Amino acid sequence: MSIFKQIKDQVTADIESILEKNEKPFGQHETKYEVESKKLDKQMKQWKQSIEKQRKLEHYFYKEWQDSAQMAEKRQKQLEIAQEADADELIEQASNELAGYEELAREYEESYNEQKERVKKLETRGQELQFLRKKIRRMQLNVIAREEESKLEKGAAKWTYYSEENGVLEEEIEEEAQVSQKEEHTGDFDTRIAELKKEIDNKRKDEGKEPIV
Structure with a gap:
């Protein structure tokens, strides 16, 4: 086996070894990409926590909207009964509560729709961050591969010179x-x-x- 084939096999083995380390694939290589990757990991964690809160808030607005709409429908039917019976006091109370619930339903519906769009934008941003994280990891591996190649090439040049001289x-x-x-x-x-x-x-x-x- 020639020295050049040995070098090629060694480079391949080193890169495969790096790729197998799934959790910490970059060893001691503290490159600028490693630093950026750590920052991005921290931001991804914060994003996950934030999106969870935003989804809960979206669910809350939806529930309040539906509850208010149901109460408005209930008070509408009760108002019709009070009007049929000419019960002035109940008519006034049902009318006031009907107006209140209808207003709440409109406001919660508006808040829900705004929150729904907000969550959608945050989810899109999260997907972009995940793709960016993968790109940074790819660049890290490229840096490591080039470093390993350069190191082995220097060694190969040394032994090639030695072989030619002797x-x-x-x-x-x-x-x-x-x-x-x-x-x-x-x-x-x-x-x-x-x-x-x-x-x-x-x-x-x-x-x-x-x-x-």
Whole structure:
């Protein structure tokens, strides 16, 4: 195995090792991307807490809107009964409460619709932050890969120089060439033997003899 293939395999193994560390994939590399990633993680945590509160508030406005609308409908029916009975005191009370509940229903409906849009915007912003976080992590891995590549390339250059100065590199190349030639000769020999056996088997078959096993 040549020194260049060893370097390539080492770089691949280092990068795979980094990717396998899911929780803390960047080891001791405190790059600017690592710093930004920590800041973004903190912001993501705050965002999750905020969006949870905003969703609860949206639910609250909706419930109050529906409750007020139901009470307004109830007071409307009660007003009709009081009017039918000419009960002036009940008519006045039902009219006042009907107006109050109708006003509350309108206000809570307006608040609910505003809050619903607010939550939608916050959810969109959260998705953007998640994509940004993934991009930062990708840039971190790229930095680490380049650093590892540069480090190994420097080492490779050192040993390449050493090999060239001492004739080791030429010997290794020559050895690999010899091995390759042997493999080619072996393959050629096997092919010729197989063809020769086929010819002998055909001849023995014509003579009524059994083929060579």
